[in-house]
């Protein structure tokens with residue numbers, strides 16, 4: 103008799119470790135298969151370093167097929183073109199189709215550059231969202247350094263990922279000082295957040311004070327509540343919005359180099375699938391990470407629908423950070439294992455946010471438990487140790503992906519010592 107098939111769709115930060123964790127949790131009881139659209143895993147958090155050549159792209163890449171084979175996980179790189187939840191079936195990029203018993207969607211976001219005229223690598227700004235984008239950004243940065251001019255960095259309206267924007271602005275400042283041309287480069291940070299350090303989380307600890315102070319110390323000006331209306335070659339047009347939604351001021355910001363994080367939306371393969379997604383194409387999930395309408399579909403990572411933290415003059419999304427995604431992975435693995443035993447899902451992910459934002463010569467770290475305030479833990483700190491910790495984490499995470507393991511014993515121990523849990527609740531034994 104054939105075993106039930108669990109397909110993990112997408113092999114990024116969440117999908118890759120989900121496949122490893124599912125393999126462990128369901129050994130001998132299910133076949134685990136990964137449907138990716140690429141053979142390689144890229145450590146996205148290091149992309150800002152690639153854009154200033156502090157990292158070569160190959161250093162943050164893991165070639166997945168041999169690892170998956172070693173772990174007994176099926177793998178294809180043909181990608182999925184459409185999910186058909188009523189038929190438990192995927193259309194694949196090579197024209198074939200594949201059925202599943204359980205589906206775990208981990209496809210990350212589609213980058214909505216097209217929502218602002220002139221935004222993105224096909225327009226006039228660079229991106230660090232993907233490693234190939236970051237490589238392109240590095241070429242553009244080299245050319246810029248030969249002819250220094252103003253820089254504009256930030257996050258567009260509807261963006262949900264702000265940490266990397268701050269990171270990149272401050273990394274650029276560090277790199278420009280190293281190249282001894284910082285004095286020729288006025289810098290402006292443009293963000294849809296209502297205040298510096300909001301981060302889509304209404305701040306964590308004193309991220310407002312810490313990030314404002316960093317930017318003041320480094321002579322980076324900022325515009326908050328910003329709506330980018332369009333980008334021309336060398337000029338960004340921005341509306342600054344008041345509390346009541348009216349336009350308070352307009353800014354025309356000249357630039358020779360600009361990186362703006364776009365809004366995210368769901369990928370085409372799921373966009374508009376009735377009952378599966380919200381209007382932006384993000385996957386609907388209950389507290390167990392299970393779709394409320396198609397109970398054999400789970401989701402994790404950036405593709406999951408999470409409502410914003412509260413109203414803001416310009417739309418601001420909630421970030422889905424690495425540790426939060428790992429908590430979703432653990433819950434999904436446990437819940438699918440329970441389902442294979444004929445039980446109901448048991449585990450609720452903690453969605454805790456643990457984040458290290460590196461500036462090259464220092465950084466800001468924060469822990470938000472839970473992610474939505476008011477919180478039990480609401481801590482932020484800064485210092486040189488953050489840079490070292492981020493380098494250490496990069497090495498550690500890449501090793502984990504290369505080995506095909508999800509959470510070695512010492513990681514578990516470290517998290518226990520810090521009092522950070524991946525699971526909010528478990529009702530183990532429910533049937």
Ligand SMILES: Cc1cc2nc3c(=O)[nH]c(=O)nc-3n(C[C@H](O)[C@H](O)[C@H](O)COP(=O)(O)OP(=O)(O)OC[C@H]3O[C@@H](n4cnc5c(N)ncnc54)[C@H](O)[C@@H]3O)c2cc1C
Nearest residue numbers: 112114115116138139147181182209210266403404423424
């Ligand atoms: C520049 C940047 C820096 C970040 N830095 C940090 C950080 O320092 N700390 C932190 O905690 N978080 C960080 N994040 C947030 C988050 O951790 C990352 O975005 C993370 O990569 C998200 O994981 P994911 O698995 O949801 O999506 P992804 O890692 O984007 O993976 C999605 C995968 O799905 C694949 N896919 C897409 N469409 C299809 C399809 N049709 N068929 C098959 N496969 C498909 C993609 O190719 C990709 O491999 C950062 C995000 C960005 C953009």
